[in-house]
Amino acid sequence: MPKTTEPISLFQQTATEFGVILVSVILVTLGTLYYFRRVRMERPPIGTFNGRDIVILLAFIVALPFLYGYLPLWLITCLLILTFTSSLYLGYKPVLGTARTWVGIGLLIGLNVWTSHHLMGTTAGWQLWWAELSVLVGLGAISVANLYVQGGMKLQYVAWLALALAVYDIIFATVLPLTDELVAGYLAHPLDPLMGMRFGIDNYGIGLGDLLVYSLFFVASYKAYGAKAARIAFGLILLFGALVTAFIPFVFNFLDQELDLLIPSQALFGPAAFLCYLWMKRRWGRERTMAEYLASADAQVRDTAPATLAPAPEPEPASA
Amino acid sequence: MFDTGVRQFRMAMGMVWGRRLDPANVGRLIDDALATIAEFGEPGADAQEAMGGSLTDPEEQLEWANRGLSRTARRLAGKSPFYARRFAAAQVDLRKFDLNGLRAIPVTTKGDLIEQPGDFRCTDVPGYLATRTTGTTGRPAELWLSRYEMELWPALGALSSVLREELRPGDIMQVNVSSRATAAMHVSAASCRLTGAGCRPLGIVPPEEAVDGLAQDGATLLLTCPSYLAEIVTTARRRGMGPDDFGLRRVTVGGEVLSPSLAQAARQLLGVPLIEDSYSITEAIPVTARSCRQGHLHHDVNLGLTELLDLETGEPAAPGALGTLVITPFFPYRDCMPVFRYDTRDVARCLPEEAPGCELAGIPATSHILGKADHLLHLGGTGVVTPRQLVQAIEALPADPWPARYRATARDGRIQLILPAGAISGLGEAEACHRVAAALGGPDVDLTIVGDDQATLLRQTRSDLHETTFATPRALVGA
Numbered sequence: 145m146p147k148t149t150e151p152i153s154l155f156q157q158t159a160t161e162f163g164v165i166l167v168s169v170i171l172v173t174l175g176t177l178y179y180f181r182r183v184r185m186e187r188p189p190i191g192t193f194n195g196r197d198i199v200i201l202l203a204f205i206v207a208l209p210f211l212y213g214y215l216p217l218w219l220i221t222c223l224l225i226l227t228f229t230s231s232l233y234l235g236y237k238p239v240l241g242t243a244r245t246w247v248g249i250g251l252l253i254g255l256n257v258w259t260s261h262h263l264m265g266t267t268a269g270w271q272l273w274w275a276e277l278s279v280l281v282g283l284g285a286i287s288v289a290n291l292y293v294q295g296g297m298k299l300q301y302v303a304w305l306a307l308a309l310a311v312y313d314i315i316f317a318t319v320l321p322l323t324d325e326l327v328a329g330y331l332a333h334p335l336d337p338l339m340g341m342r343f344g345i346d347n348y349g350i351g352l353g354d355l356l357v358y359s360l361f362f363v364a365s366y367k368a369y370g371a372k373a374a375r376i377a378f379g380l381i382l383l384f385g386a387l388v389t390a391f392i393p394f395v396f397n398f399l400d401q402e403l404d405l406l407i408p409s410q411a412l413f414g415p416a417a418f419l420c421y422l423w424m425k426r427r428w429g430r431e432r433t434m435a436e437y438l439a440s441a442d443a444q445v446r447d448t449a450p451a452t453l454a455p456a457p458e459p460e461p462a463s464a
Numbered sequence: 465m466f467d468t469g470v471r472q473f474r475m476a477m478g479m480v481w482g483r484r485l486d487p488a489n490v491g492r493l494i495d496d497a498l499a500t501i502a503e504f505g506e507p508g509a510d511a512q513e514a515m516g517g518s519l520t521d522p523e524e525q526l527e528w529a530n531r532g533l534s535r536t537a538r539r540l541a542g543k544s545p546f547y548a549r550r551f552a553a554a555q556v557d558l559r560k561f562d563l564n565g566l567r568a569i570p571v572t573t574k575g576d577l578i579e580q581p582g583d584f585r586c587t588d589v590p591g592y593l594a595t596r597t598t599g600t601t602g603r604p605a606e607l608w609l610s611r612y613e614m615e616l617w618p619a620l621g622a623l624s625s626v627l628r629e630e631l632r633p634g635d636i637m638q639v640n641v642s643s644r645a646t647a648a649m650h651v652s653a654a655s656c657r658l659t660g661a662g663c664r665p666l667g668i669v670p671p672e673e674a675v676d677g678l679a680q681d682g683a684t685l686l687l688t689c690p691s692y693l694a695e696i697v698t699t700a701r702r703r704g705m706g707p708d709d710f711g712l713r714r715v716t717v718g719g720e721v722l723s724p725s726l727a728q729a730a731r732q733l734l735g736v737p738l739i740e741d742s743y744s745i746t747e748a749i750p751v752t753a754r755s756c757r758q759g760h761l762h763h764d765v766n767l768g769l770t771e772l773l774d775l776e777t778g779e780p781a782a783p784g785a786l787g788t789l790v791i792t793p794f795f796p797y798r799d800c801m802p803v804f805r806y807d808t809r810d811v812a813r814c815l816p817e818e819a820p821g822c823e824l825a826g827i828p829a830t831s832h833i834l835g836k837a838d839h840l841l842h843l844g845g846t847g848v849v850t851p852r853q854l855v856q857a858i859e860a861l862p863a864d865p866w867p868a869r870y871r872a873t874a875r876d877g878r879i880q881l882i883l884p885a886g887a888i889s890g891l892g893e894a895e896a897c898h899r900v901a902a903a904l905g906g907p908d909v910d911l912t913i914v915g916d917d918q919a920t921l922l923r924q925t926r927s928d929l930h931e932t933t934f935a936t937p938r939a940l941v942g943a
Contacts, residue, residue: 189511190496190627191468192503200466295465296503435505 157346162390164348168339169358169386172282173378176289176359177366181443183238185294192296195304202308205353209316217333224335225253228284235287252280253335260334270342273332274349278339281352285339289359298431299364303421306357310414317408354409358385361417365424368431370442373424380420384413468496479766482535484796487615490623494658497626498633511627519765520826529769530562532794537561537569539586539795540804546576546583547804563769571773571790571807577605577747581801589800595647597746598719598929605747609647610800617647617750618654620767620797626659630714631685633660638677640688640696641719642929643667647749652687661685667931671695678734679709686715686734690722691925693739694859694866697730707735716740719926721835721852723859726866743833745808748791750798756822760829761812768793771805772814772830775837781814786848788837789830809837811850841874849879849904857903861896863889867927869919878908884919 152160212220229249237245255276263269340349358381366374389409425431437443471493478485500507519525538558540547551558554568574597577584585591591608598604625631639652649665656663664677674696677683688696693715700709712734718741727739743753743761751768753761763770772787773780781787789808812830820829834840835851842848849872858868865887873880881900888896897911920928 187504187508188465188469189508190472190493190500191465191508192496192500193465194499196467197465296500433503433505435503438505 152344152346157348158391160343160346161348162386164340165350165386165390166382168278168282168350168355169381172285172339172355173359173362173381175282175286176363177374179235179286179290180293180363180366183290185234185238185290187295193292193298193301194296195301197297198301198305198308201305202312205309205312221257221334224337228253228280228335231284231287231291232280234291235283252276252283256280257334260332264332267342267344270332270347274341274347277336278341280335281337281339281355285352285355285359289356289363292360293363293367294434296434297360297364299361299368299421299424300431302357302360302364303418306361306410306414306417308414309353309357309410310412313408313410313414317411350409354385354413357410357413357417366442367434367437369424369428370432370440373428376420376424377417380416381413384416385409388412468493471496478796482531482794482796484612484799485616485620487612487619490616490619491658494619494623494626497623498660501626501629501632506629507627525765525828526563528765533563533566533769533792534558534561536792536795536802536804540802543586543588544584544802545587546572546580547802549583550804566771566805567779569805571778571805572803573807574605574747574809577607577803578603581606581608584801584803586800586802591800593646593650595746596644598642598645598926604644607647607746608801613750613798613800614647614650614654616797618651618658620750621651622655622658625655631655631659631661635659635661635684636682637661637663637685637687638674638683639663639665640668640674640686640692642926643931644929645746647746648687668692668927668929669931669933671699673933675699675703675705678712679705682711684711684713686712688715688717689926690717690720690726690741691867691927693717693722693730694726695927697726697733698864698866700733706733710734712736714738714740716742718742718744720867721833721855723856723866723868725856725860725864729864729866741832743810745791745810747803748793748806748808751791751793754824755832756820756824756829758820758822759832760815760820760822760824761832762824762827762829763789765828767797770828772812773807775811775840783814783816785814786811786834786840786850787814787830789833811835811837811840841872841879843874843879843907844877847877847907849874849907853904854881857900858883858887860903861887861899862891863887865889867925869922871922878910879904880910880912882912882914882922884916884922885913886916886919888913 211223215223232249232252233245236248239245240248256273259269259273259276263273337352338349339352339355340347342348362374362377362381365377389407389412392407392412432440471489474489475485475493477483497507497511519528537547537551537556538561541551541558542548550569554570556565556568585608589610589612592611593609593614594606595609596604596606622631631637635656637652637656639649641648643649643665649667653663653665655661664681664683666674666677671692674688674692678686678696679700686693686696713736715730715734715736715738717739722739722741727741730739731737741755743755744751748768751764751770753763753770755761769792771780771790771792773790774782774785774787789810789812791806791808792804793802795802811834812832813834815829815831822829832852834853839851840848841850841854854870854872855868858870859866863886865884869884869887871882879901881897883896891899893911893913897909900911901907901909914922
């Protein structure tokens with residue numbers, strides 16, 4: 145077992161990590177629900193999220209670590225800029241309008257790139273970088289989760305995705321330990337897909353993918369079965385996604401070779417989420433469709449789509 | 465969602481480049497559209513436009529028409545013996561062929577189709593299904609259709625219908641058109657199959673059986689022709705039925721004149737908000753036209769070109785003038801036995817130059833079909849009475865003589881009109897004559913009355929293509 149050289153104890157680290165995860169998860173999941181209840185995103189004329197999209201998504205996720213490993217840094221940064229720009233534009237154009245959304249995206253991404261290159265010498269600089277990155281990543285997670293669920297992603301698909309990610313997390317944390325290398329190797333680079341904070345010499349964070357799965361599960365539960373299901377999902381997320389994930393290193397007293405605490409949190413959350421979905425389905429039956437949700441009392445949507453005026457009536461003939 | 469995007473892209477590219485579309489791809493898009501409606505209750509915004517809905521920008525329409533004409537003409541010059549001769553005789557440069565050169569190509573007539581049908585068959589496409597015209601203008605023409613066409617048309621039609629929410633899973637469509645209209649029957653059945661709806665292709669059976677099908681067997685959609693709709697209405701009225709006896713939500717008719725009086729009676733009796741009066745002709749399928757709420761007929765610009773040519777000069781009809789519809793279906797929507805500039809002899813009036821101002825304003829429009837060109841009554845000078853005017857005038861008589869049976873000729877500026885006795889039931893001859901003349905705009909009318917047993921001899925309708933069954937003895941319907 146490696147010798148601990150941290151100036152704070154493992155329990156302190158664990159508690160801090162728990163606090164960071166808790167705050168991140170609460171902000172993003174509740175933010176996603178707030179957005180879901182208030183904003184209607186534009187959707188394509190035809191198409192709804194289906195099982196094949198899950199397969200495509202998983203294929204992309206599986207390919208991602210290898211891409212990170214083989215592509216040059218500048219190209220990865222470009223791909224991340226493209227990804228964040230797309231997700232933020234789709235998510236916040238209905239709220240802010242086109243011009244303000246572009247300005248916001250430019251500021252957020254520009255500031256992140258700048259701080260990545262100029263503010264990493266001090267703890268305060270790191271904290272500013274983390275804070276700004278967290279806003280960017282949190283907004284991105286809220287947008288993408290809504291894009292999927294408002295695009296018709298069912299709780300069933302979210303549950304299967306979480307279960308598949310559990311397998312993924314275990315494989316990429318043990319058999320092919322790429323995740324650890326990627327997190328450590330890419331830290332402090334622009335648009336690092338993490339939400340977190342630095343305290344002392346330690347960085348504490350949670351991955352964008354984890355936040356996305358939690359938000360999806362939370363909001364898809366709400367859409368499928370209402371507030372009661374959302375409360376159960378929220379409890380499950382806090383328990384497995386925050387508490388158990390944060391305290392596992394402390395309970396089992398482990399650190400990796402680089403003194404990092406990288407927890408494959410989906411390995412814990414995925415099976416729990418899947419079982420929870422099965423229980424909900426058994427208890428409440430078929431999921432609501434988006435149309436049924438919108439027709440229900442749960443939907444308090446402020447439609448942000450531009451209002452269209454009814455065509456003016458034809459003028460009466462001027463002469464009899 | 466991702467694969468839906470790929471399918472839309474494939475379809476869009478096929479349309480833009482003018483290559484044969486993959487009907488299976490369109491079929492999967494129908495599944496996607498149904499899944500979208502199941503999840504969201506309706507398609508997304510602009511679904512019709514995204515799926516190849518009608519172009520509404522005049523410049524885009526012009527560009528599309530030029531490309532479609534050029535593509536179609538080049539193919540026909542190489543594959544269709546009839547058009548190879550015709551284009552060669554016209555000495556047009558097909559590489560630069562567009563709307564400007566269109567008038568160099570003579571129109572194709574029904575006579576051409578009947579006399580030399582084999583020459584219209586393209587040499588690179590085997591025939592799969594033969595269909596026949598079922599109109600009332602004499603000898604039917606036979607058209608061969610390819611398997612590709614018979615897979616593509618229902619797919620395109622079903623996709624459009626699903627996006628307009630005209631066809632839903634669980635619907636039951638009853639089709640009362642002649643069983644010899646095999647293309648229409650096949651397209652209806654295949655569209656229903658692709659949508660998850662049921663189809664009951666009954667044909668022109670005794671109307672009692674059609675009414676039973678509508679009332680007892682739960683049809684939600686009815687596709688028929690106006691004369692048979694008249695028989696259904698008459699039969700249902702005779703049985704004392706009303707809107708509560710039917711579960712219909714849409715009734716679509718075509719192929720004949722639908723009078724306002726019959727449409728209103730059908731709406732009230734069958735409990736539907738609208739009788740949709742569409743236009744299509746066997747020879748020019750899949751190019752169609754649909755009616756708007758202001759009574760215009762809007763012609764499809766995506767699958768073909770529709771011209772309105774002056775009856776006298778053959779030039780494009782001027783605003784207010786009568787013209788015949790001349791239709792060119794584009795490749796790749798028609799490939800086995802295509803026609804180019806097919807003169808339907810269906811007469812419509814050219815609308816004023818200003819935009820129609822209806823819900824389909826961006827799509828080119830004419831008046832409703834007024835009848836066949838050969839059935840117009842010329843009263844001297846510019847006076848013309850159309851079959852639509854006559855049908856509307858007669859079907860508005862208090863006896864509800866549906867479908868209208870009459871014979872009309874023009875002599876010395878007067879209309880010689882023969883009606884069966886039942887048509888003027890409850891009115892004297894003078895009163896009936898006065899009412900018809902007033903409805904026609906005041907021409908002099910000489911009325912002759914004949915017995916009801918001669919009614920069906922006066923004017924033939926599509927509902928006269930009886931298909932007997934052993935279940936119901938046929939009753940004479942129509943005054």
